[in-house]
Amino acid sequence: xxxxxxxxxxxxxxxxxxxxxxxxxxxxxxxxxxxxxxxxxxxxxxxxxxxxxxxxxxxxxxxxxxxxxxxxxxxxxxxxxxxxxxxxxxxxxxxxxxxxxxxxxxxxxxxxxxxxxxxxxxxxxxxxxxxxxxxxxxxxxxxxxxxxxxxxxxxxxxxxxxxxxxxxxxxxxxxxxxxxxxxxxxxxxxxxxxxxxxxxxxxxxxxxxxxxxxxxxxxxxxxxxxxxxxxxxxxxxxxxxxxxxxxxxxxxxxxxxxxxxxxxxxxxxxxxxxxxxxxxxxxxxxxxxxxxxxxxxxxxxxxxxxxxxxxxxxxxxxxxxx
Amino acid sequence: xxxxxxxxxxxxxxxxxxxxxxxxxxxxxxxxxxxxxxxxxxxxxxxxxxxxxxxxxxxxxxxxxxxxxxxxxxxxxxxxxxxxxxxxxxxxxxxxxxxxxxxxxxxxxxxxxxxxxxxxxxxxxxxxxxxxxxxxxxxxxxxxxxxxxxxxxxxxxxxxxxxxxxxxxxxxxxxxxxxxxxxxxxxxxxxxxxxxxxxxxxxxxxxxxxxxxxxxxxxxxxxxxxxxxxxxxxxx
Numbered sequence: 230x231x232x233x234x235x236x237x238x239x240x241x242x243x244x245x246x247x248x249x250x251x252x253x254x255x256x257x258x259x260x261x262x263x264x265x266x267x268x269x270x271x272x273x274x275x276x277x278x279x280x281x282x283x284x285x286x287x288x289x290x291x292x293x294x295x296x297x298x299x300x301x302x303x304x305x306x307x308x309x310x311x312x313x314x315x316x317x318x319x320x321x322x323x324x325x326x327x328x329x330x331x332x333x334x335x336x337x338x339x340x341x342x343x344x345x346x347x348x349x350x351x352x353x354x355x356x357x358x359x360x361x362x363x364x365x366x367x368x369x370x371x372x373x374x375x376x377x378x379x380x381x382x383x384x385x386x387x388x389x390x391x392x393x394x395x396x397x398x399x400x401x402x403x404x405x406x407x408x409x410x411x412x413x414x415x416x417x418x419x420x421x422x423x424x425x426x427x428x429x430x431x432x433x434x435x436x437x438x439x440x441x442x443x444x445x446x447x448x449x450x451x452x453x454x455x456x457x458x459x460x461x462x463x464x465x466x467x468x469x470x471x472x473x474x475x476x477x478x479x480x481x482x483x484x485x486x487x488x489x490x491x492x493x494x495x496x497x498x499x500x501x502x503x504x505x506x507x508x509x510x511x512x513x514x515x516x517x518x519x520x521x522x523x524x525x526x527x528x529x530x531x532x533x534x535x536x537x538x539x540x541x542x543x544x545x546x547x548x549x550x551x
Numbered sequence: 552x553x554x555x556x557x558x559x560x561x562x563x564x565x566x567x568x569x570x571x572x573x574x575x576x577x578x579x580x581x582x583x584x585x586x587x588x589x590x591x592x593x594x595x596x597x598x599x600x601x602x603x604x605x606x607x608x609x610x611x612x613x614x615x616x617x618x619x620x621x622x623x624x625x626x627x628x629x630x631x632x633x634x635x636x637x638x639x640x641x642x643x644x645x646x647x648x649x650x651x652x653x654x655x656x657x658x659x660x661x662x663x664x665x666x667x668x669x670x671x672x673x674x675x676x677x678x679x680x681x682x683x684x685x686x687x688x689x690x691x692x693x694x695x696x697x698x699x700x701x702x703x704x705x706x707x708x709x710x711x712x713x714x715x716x717x718x719x720x721x722x723x724x725x726x727x728x729x730x731x732x733x734x735x736x737x738x739x740x741x742x743x744x745x746x747x748x749x750x751x752x753x754x755x756x757x758x759x760x761x762x763x764x765x766x767x768x769x770x771x772x773x774x775x776x777x778x779x780x781x782x783x784x785x786x787x
Contacts, residue, residue, distance in 0.1 A: 349627025
């Protein structure tokens with residue numbers, strides 16, 4: 230009974246995190262972008278700093294009609310948002326937030342493989358949406374999504390493998406237990422490559438060619454309205470939470486902090502992830518969109534060689550210090 | 552057979568065995584729909600269900616590492632590649648009546664024969680082997696890695712050489728088709744470089760490889776690529 234209660238409690242906590250954190254990211258994005266671009270719109274609703282903007286957005290999405298185009302493949306069209314969103318819930322289960330067995334939803338033995346595998350499944354949602362909409366722009370968006378995933382999955386895997394090599398384990402809590410501060414400079418190239426490839430996999434600017442609103446009108450999501458469109462947006466924000474959490478755990482030492490982590494490990498994890506999330510939003514406001522060929526070139530000619538070099542470096546240092 | 556029956560008994564199955572059977576049925580059904588459905592993209596998506604079901608079966612057999620690798624490689628990459636290919640060539644919404652083969656009975660015979668051979672081999676080899684769920688996990692990453700790199704290093708390396716050969720072969724084939732249909736390749740950029748659909752990339756080629764030859768070869772390779780894709784479409 231106690232075990233069942235424990236499992237239920239963990240699942241509940243992960244679920245609550247899954248429901249609230251993406252919204253937090255969304256609200257932060259509104260505010261940060263408004264400040265950086267000097268926009269007044271998002272600062273208006275509700276009075277102080279436009280705190281109610283997110284609520285207003287939610288109400289707006291909920292009252293819009295849920296339209297399925299006549300020519301669309303109905304069932305796949307309706308299923309796609311769920312396929313895009315749910316994998317991130319599963320990934321959150323495996324991300325440790327503090328030291329010890331108690332601070333992770335579920336200890337997964339092959340954690341690194343689990344999170345990367347399940348994150349890749351989420352992209353199927355965009356592909357399904359792009360195809361099932363019966364819209365040329367959507368199909369183009371789906372194609373670009375697939376090409377982008379194929380290009381950026383490799384450097385992401387390779388850099389994650391580099392960390393796994395350094396730690397000698399593929400379990401996420403195990404990697405954190407083995408973490409030392411000097412891993413930070415040692416794995417810094419891998420960290421940057423992982424973060425950039427993750428951004429590309431989430432199709433966040435500057436890698437948002439698949440959804441480029443000014444040329445293919447939001448790509449795979451062109452035909453979506455109302456709550457289903459909101460679910461896709463939520464999937465993007467959940468993806469940011471997961472990417473920042475993973476980068477924190479794999480490369481930035483997770484719950485390790487400069488002044489020890491007694492009881493405050495989870496604060497460190499959240500703080501690091503929050504800073505990374507801010508960087509994600511910052512990049513969106515700062516950088517222009519990469520063209521499709523530039524996107525592919527960046528991955529194949531820069532990120533893949535860099536991640537291979539990082540693996541070589543990891544291997545050499547690992548052999549030397551043994 | 553008697554030993555297996557004596558130790559565990561087939562008439563009082565455990566929850567794991569029931570789950571294994573149910574997931575197996577779902578996987579089997581998804582696989583059948585994959586090959587019988589007339590809608591191309593639906594076939595690819597049912598393939599996702601079948602491959603995911605297989606991953607769950609691996610999990611139930613305690614082979615956790617294999618299960619996640621199955622999801623990562625097959626669901627995450629192979630199916631995405633399949634969908635990419637379908638969308639790039641022909642992916643109509645609704646039924647495609649021409650997406651049928653006259654060889655369906657021959658295919659059925661081959662499939663049944665292959666399935667019978669595989670089932671026979673597996674049953675013959677592992678009939679009396681049972682996984683001890685109480686002991687150390689037999690399919691954990693550590694156990695898999697140790698047995699892979701201690702007992703099976705040679706097949707592992709042979710496989711990597713095979714994959715490398717396939718990779719080199721693919722590059723050779725794709726370059727050969729271009730070399731035949733265009734003038735002698737002046738720039739190597741077009742084969743490795745950027746997407747052909749973007750006009751800017753041609754401007755770069757001019758800048759790098761002299762005025763006329765660069766454009767000609769770039770245009771030649773572009774048309775070669777187009778014929779390639781139409782040929783593939785025909786083949787499909």
